[in-house]
Amino acid sequence: xxxxxxxxxxxxxxxxxxxxxxxxxxxxxxxxxxxxxxxxxxxxxxxxxxxxxxxxxxxxxxxxxxxxxxxxxxxxxxxxxxxxxxxxxxxxxxxxxxxxxxxxxxxxxxxxxxxxxxxxxxxxxxxxxxxxxxxxxxxxxxxxxxxxxxxxxxxxxxxxxxxxxxxxxxxxxxxxxxxxxxxxxxxxxxxxxxxxxxxxxxxxxxxxxxxxxxxxxxxxxxxxxxxxxxxxxxxxxxx
Amino acid sequence: xxxxxxxxxxxxxxxxxxxxxxxxxxxxxxxxxxxxxxxxxxxxxxxxxxxxxxxxxxxxxxxxxxxxxxxxxxxxxxxxxxxxxxxxxxxxxxxxxxxxxxxxxxxxxxxxxxxxxxxxxxxxxxxxxxxxxxxxxxxxxxxxxxxxxxxxxxxxxxxxxxxxxxxxxxxxxxxxxxxxxxxxxxxxxxxxxxxxxxxxxxxxxxxxxxxxxxxxxxxxxxxxxxxxxxxxxxxxxxxxxxxxxxxxxxxxxxxxxxxxxxxxxxxxxxxxxxxxxxxxxxxxxxxxxxxxxxxxxxxxxxxxxxxxxxxxxxxxxxxxxxxxxxxxxxxxxxxxxxxxxxxxxxxxxxxxxxxxxxxxxxxxxxxxxxxxxxxxxxxxxxxxxxxxxxxxxxxxxxxxxxxxx
Ligand SMILES: Nc1ncnc2c1ncn2[C@@H]1O[C@H](COP(=O)(O)OP(=O)(O)O)[C@@H](O)[C@H]1O
Ligand SMILES: [Mg+2]
Numbered sequence: 063x064x065x066x067x068x069x070x071x072x073x074x075x076x077x078x079x080x081x082x083x084x085x086x087x088x089x090x091x092x093x094x095x096x097x098x099x100x101x102x103x104x105x106x107x108x109x110x111x112x113x114x115x116x117x118x119x120x121x122x123x124x125x126x127x128x129x130x131x132x133x134x135x136x137x138x139x140x141x142x143x144x145x146x147x148x149x150x151x152x153x154x155x156x157x158x159x160x161x162x163x164x165x166x167x168x169x170x171x172x173x174x175x176x177x178x179x180x181x182x183x184x185x186x187x188x189x190x191x192x193x194x195x196x197x198x199x200x201x202x203x204x205x206x207x208x209x210x211x212x213x214x215x216x217x218x219x220x221x222x223x224x225x226x227x228x229x230x231x232x233x234x235x236x237x238x239x240x241x242x243x244x245x246x247x248x249x250x251x252x253x254x255x256x257x258x259x260x261x262x263x264x265x266x267x268x269x270x271x272x273x274x275x276x277x278x279x280x281x282x283x284x285x286x287x288x289x290x291x292x293x294x295x296x297x298x299x300x301x
Numbered sequence: 302x303x304x305x306x307x308x309x310x311x312x313x314x315x316x317x318x319x320x321x322x323x324x325x326x327x328x329x330x331x332x333x334x335x336x337x338x339x340x341x342x343x344x345x346x347x348x349x350x351x352x353x354x355x356x357x358x359x360x361x362x363x364x365x366x367x368x369x370x371x372x373x374x375x376x377x378x379x380x381x382x383x384x385x386x387x388x389x390x391x392x393x394x395x396x397x398x399x400x401x402x403x404x405x406x407x408x409x410x411x412x413x414x415x416x417x418x419x420x421x422x423x424x425x426x427x428x429x430x431x432x433x434x435x436x437x438x439x440x441x442x443x444x445x446x447x448x449x450x451x452x453x454x455x456x457x458x459x460x461x462x463x464x465x466x467x468x469x470x471x472x473x474x475x476x477x478x479x480x481x482x483x484x485x486x487x488x489x490x491x492x493x494x495x496x497x498x499x500x501x502x503x504x505x506x507x508x509x510x511x512x513x514x515x516x517x518x519x520x521x522x523x524x525x526x527x528x529x530x531x532x533x534x535x536x537x538x539x540x541x542x543x544x545x546x547x548x549x550x551x552x553x554x555x556x557x558x559x560x561x562x563x564x565x566x567x568x569x570x571x572x573x574x575x576x577x578x579x580x581x582x583x584x585x586x587x588x589x590x591x592x593x594x595x596x597x598x599x600x601x602x603x604x605x606x607x608x609x610x611x612x613x614x615x616x617x618x619x620x621x622x623x624x625x626x627x628x629x630x631x632x633x634x635x636x637x638x639x640x641x642x643x644x645x646x647x648x649x650x651x652x653x654x655x656x657x658x659x660x661x662x663x664x665x666x667x668x669x670x671x672x673x674x675x676x677x678x679x680x681x682x683x684x685x686x687x688x689x690x691x692x693x694x695x696x697x698x699x700x701x702x703x704x705x706x
Contacts, residue, residue, distance in 0.1 A: 116700050119619070121618075121619060121699050121700050121703075122700050141624060142623045142624075145618065145621055145622060145623035145624075145626075146621065146623070148618075148619060148620065148621050149620060149621020149622075150621070154619050154620065156703065160612060160615075160616040160619075160703065162613055162616070164313060164314065165313070173620060174620040174621055176310075177617075177620065177621040177623075177626060179303065221620065225621075
């Protein structure tokens with residue numbers, strides 16, 4: 063598979079507030095992520111990890127800088143097209159799952175395809191397939207409140223991959239889960255990555271980061287270590 | 302995202318919270334039901350009044366004492382309209398067929414141990430043909446009865462039935478204000494007119510009425526309550542109206558303001574139409590206010606719903622919903638709520654109208670125009686009052702929305 067750059071950030075800044083109380087959540091980020099990578103973003107709380115995930119995920123616009131997603135300059139794109147990009151190219155997994163309680167697992171997973179105007183029959187087929195991929199083929203009709211936390215997060219992963227995105231983003235996906243369930247979720251991410259999916263995940267747990275191939279270390283809105291091998295995590299955490 | 306999909310989603314959301322949805326619809330239900338029932342009842346009243354005046358016949362005119370304005374200002378009408386006026390109209394106005402003078406009062410009537418307080422009308426023989434009344438049994442008043450001040454009475458059907466039930470009333474004697482009258486006839490039932498029962502009336506000679514019951518009270522002669530006139534035909538009604546007015550002005554030596562009013566059936570119909578039409582419009586307006594209140598209720602609940610579903614909105618945006626998708630979603634919910642409320646309300650209103658039509662003399666009618674109006678107005682209300690909440694939802698920043706707990 064030919065290597066291609068999925069994410070390229072150049073001098074990205076994000077400033078919150080005005081006047082005296084400005085916060086430089088991102089203070090000039092240069093970063094590239096290639097097709098097929100499996101990265102963990104780590105750093106102290108408040109160091110800007112979520113802010114950067116939101117920029118990469120096209121949920122938020124940077125104050126300044128260039129962002130190319132899958133070769134496309136997304137800084138110039140309007141709100142409507144940005145929604146389309148989120149729908150087609152990006153998959154999100156959140157710490158709090160964010161499933162719609164009134165919908166079944168299957169319907170939750172079908173939702174992104176609703177906004178992509180996929181025909182109903184195909185929606186059902188692809189959503190079932192995605193749920194089977196995360197091991198929930200037997201829970202299609204369950205509502206979120208009839209599922210455990212780990213199962214809910216698996217539904218959320220199925221929802222994130224169902225539109226075949228080029229990039230899967232997860233902000234502390236295991237933050238609300240116990241260690242056994244965390245391992246199950248990481249296994250799924252690992253499998254997805256092996257099948258070619260680019261995965262970027264924020265975590266504060268070293269054990270979680272050790273499952274990935276690359277750690278991006280954050281501090282005060284800047285990337286301190288863009289290419290840290292997971293084995294070398296001890297060097298930064300000790301510092 | 303297509304409309305069918307959006308509609309399905311809205312139905313799902315609304316049915317997920319049945320209690321709230323139905324309470325929200327309640328405003329629209331009440332609003333629509335009241336618009337339809339009110340308009341239906343108003344139009345029923347209009348029709349009832351019109352039909353009753355139409356039943357008088359198109360040739361009939363009435364002459365009453367007092368001018369239009371004076372009649373509104375006072376209940377103390379001038380006693381200037383007299384029997385001689387009626388006779389003059391009959392003999393001197395060429396387009397007039399017949400004339401009946403009427404003098405009315407309310408008196409105790411007694412027969413045996415039974416008594417009642419009923420309407421007594423002193424009139425002339427022409428009353429029958431002018432007002433299209435019929436005699437069922439016996440005879441009506443004659444000119445001879447009037448000339449001789451005979452103490453005879455023709456009873457309305459209900460009155461006869463009350464006093465005599467299965468006996469034959471003809472020839473019996475009843476007492477009207479302690480004066481003995483002989484029953485000479487019973488009238489055919491006529492029904493009620495504007496709420497007063499025309500079959501609960503005793504008819505006696507006009508002259509007898511004046512001499513034995515009321516007394517001759519006017520310096521101008523035998524004063525009457527009103528004069529009923531029938532024109533030769535429908536086409537001669539305007540001419541009759543004009544000629545009667547002229548004749549009475551001359552007879553009463555009017556210089557400025559008339560002391561009488563001449564009204565044709567058409568004029569009365571018009572007045573009745575104006576009054577009941579205004580009544581209907583007022584009822585509809587009151588009911589319309591409740592529609593408006595219903596709309597505000599929907600806006601209120603939708604605003605709450607946007608606040609409660611902030612996370613859902615954020616999530617939808619994160620997975621690819623555009624602001625417009627969100628806008629459409631909330632608009633559809635608002636319109637569905639109001640239109641469904643409108644439809645149910647219409648059903649309730651139609652039901653209520655039918656009930657009124659069945660159990661009251663009001664010929665309440667279901668007006669298709671009112672239904673169409675109410676349903677489209679409620680849909681529009683949903684649109685109008687849904688806009689503000691839907692725009693709020695569409696505007697939400699996905700990150701802020703997702704972060705909100
Ligand atoms: N909407 C906001 N308004 C103001 N400051 C914010 C906002 N979002 C984040 N920040 C600030 O930006 C910094 C980075 O936050 P965040 O990206 O959430 O950090 P992390 O995810 O690494 O814990 C923090 O100092 C935070 O307080
Ligand atoms: Mg964070």
